[in-house]
Amino acid sequence: MKIAFIGLGNMGSPMARNLLKAGHGLTVFDLNKAALAELVGAGAVAAASPAAAVAGAETVITMLPMAAHVNTVLFAEDGVFAGLGAGVPIIDSSTIDPQSAQAFAKATAERGSAFVDAPVSGGTAGAAAGTLTFMVGATPEVCEQVRPVLEAMGKNIIHCGASGTGQIAKICNNLLLGIAMAGVAEAMSLGEKLGIDVKTLASIINTSTGRCWSADTNNPMPGVLPGAPSSRGYTGGFGTDLMLKDMTLATQAAHQVKQPVMMGALAQQLYRLSSQHGEGAHDFSSIIKLYRADEA
Ligand code: NAD
Numbered sequence: 001m002k003i004a005f006i007g008l009g010n011m012g013s014p015m016a017r018n019l020l021k022a023g024h025g026l027t028v029f030d031l032n033k034a035a036l037a038e039l040v041g042a043g044a045v046a047a048a049s050p051a052a053a054v055a056g057a058e059t060v061i062t063m064l065p066m067a068a069h070v071n072t073v074l075f076a077e078d079g080v081f082a083g084l085g086a087g088v089p090i091i092d093s094s095t096i097d098p099q100s101a102q103a104f105a106k107a108t109a110e111r112g113s114a115f116v117d118a119p120v121s122g123g124t125a126g127a128a129a130g131t132l133t134f135m136v137g138a139t140p141e142v143c144e145q146v147r148p149v150l151e152a153m154g155k156n157i158i159h160c161g162a163s164g165t166g167q168i169a170k171i172c173n174n175l176l177l178g179i180a181m182a183g184v185a186e187a188m189s190l191g192e193k194l195g196i197d198v199k200t201l202a203s204i205i206n207t208s209t210g211r212c213w214s215a216d217t218n219n220p221m222p223g224v225l226p227g228a229p230s231s232r233g234y235t236g237g238f239g240t241d242l243m244l245k246d247m248t249l250a251t252q253a254a255h256q257v258k259q260p261v262m263m264g265a266l267a268q269q270l271y272r273l274s275s276q277h278g279e280g281a282h283d284f285s286s287i288i289k290l291y292r293a294d295e296a
Contacts, residue, residue, distance in 0.1 A: 001025070003149065004057035006050050006073055006080070007094070008035040011120070012063035014127040015093070015153045017042055019061075021130075022152035029053040050076070051083035059149050060090045066245075067100035074104060086112035089146055093134070095119045097249050098164035098171070099256060101137065105163035114142045117163060118150065119170040123238055131155040137166035171253060174246035179267045181214040181243075182287055188221040189291035199224055220285035229283035237283030244271040244280075 001024050005016045008030040016039055020026055026044040029052070030036050036046045047053035050073050054060050060080060064070050070092055074080045080090065090108055092101065092115065101117040108115035117137040126132045132154035136143050143159040150157045160169045187210065191201040202224045206216040218237070219225045229237035247268035254261040270287055279286040 001149065002027070002056060002058045004029070004047070004050075004053040004060045005044070005063070006030070006053060006061070007063035007069075008032065008039055009063065009065070010124050011093070011127045013039065014124065015061075015063060015132070016044065018127075018130045018153045019149070020044060024149070024152065027053045027057065049078035050080045051078045053083070054080050054085075054088070055083045057085070057088060059146065060084065060088060061149070062090065062092045062094060064092075064094045066094070067096040070094055070096060070100070070104060074107070081107075081111055084111065084113060089114045089116055089142060091116045091118050091146055091149065093118050093120050095170055095246060095249065096167060097253050098137075098167040099253065101167045102164040114138060115163070116142055116146055117166040118146070119166055120154065121170070121173065122154070127153070133158065135160050135166040135169040137161060137163050137168075168253075171246055171250040174243065175250040175261065175264045177214065178243050178247045178271065178284070179263045180212050181218070181220065181285055182267045182270050184210075184212065184214040185220045185285070185288035185291055188219070188224075189288060192221065192292070192295075214285070218283075218285055220288035228285070230285050230288070234279070234282035234286040237285065239281050240271055240275050240284045240286060241280040243284035244268065244275055247271055
């Protein structure tokens with residue numbers, strides 16, 4: 001299949017490589033010339049604009065930082081809509097707010113094509129391994145139409161419902177993840193201060209009702225899990241600033257529908273503070289440093 005791929009960053013680049021490996025023809029565009037050159041080296045064709053990239057494409061994929069970037073890539077004079085063929089689906093795997101995804105879907109439908117929100121979980125490791133989970137918001141027919149393309153980049157393709165529901169699933173999951181990590185950080189720090197061995201405490205939590213991914217797979221306390229970012233200076237993993245972005249999307253979406261998210265709002269502020277303390281590029285489990293200030 002002829003695929004246009006726009007946005008070759010930490011996620012987009014390995015995803016695009018997996019499409020090439022699966023035998024698809026790929027035309028790529030990014031503002032970053034070095035990222036473009038790397039993909040050309042892997043077998044893709046570089047385009048000079050989004051409009052040029054999508055000319056003749058049978059599927060379009062975008063993987064961009066935020067809704068504002070998606071908006072530019074779609075609507076600019078040399079943007080996707082300037083070159084898109086009728087009936088060619090646009091798969092947007094960026095994490096953006098559901099309301100923007102729905103607005104983009106409406107604008108795309110008016111041009112005779114479908115806009116699919118398909119944010120991912122699995123991080124850069126999942127992108128490289130081709131094991132991402134895609135949360136798909138589209139009609140069942142369009143979801144089936146794009147499934148083979150998504151299967152070249154991911155392991156789980158989940159149809160969440162109509163347009164926007166993929167983004168809803170993504171931001172609700174990450175809202176919970178952010179809150180859960182802050183909770184585990186709080187409990188582990190209290191235990192440490194009260195004098196229990198932190199490995200013993202973690203093993204109790206992980207066989208008790210406090211068990212969750214933030215405790216048993218990505219425990220924020222250094223030394224508890226040898227393979228976790230907390231045991232290597234919080235390098236690798238999922239950055240605090242990316243978590244902050246997702247928490248902000250969730251709290252803003254909640255605001256728009258007048259839904260209270262008290263825990264999420266507090267956790268969002270904790271990640272903001274953590275970022276301000278220089279942890280933006282570190283794994284989000286480094287939030288525990290706010291609780292262990294006198295240990296540092
Ligand atoms: P990134 O910043 O590494 O890459 C974004 C790319 O988009 C860059 O190469 C940039 O040059 C390009 N870009 C920006 N504006 C452009 C434009 N107008 N035209 C063309 N290219 C443009 O970001 P990333 O880590 O790859 O993340 C992409 C999306 O995936 C984000 O929405 C992020 O929240 C989400 N996500 C990231 C992760 C992760 O672990 N990194 C995990 C899940 C979801």
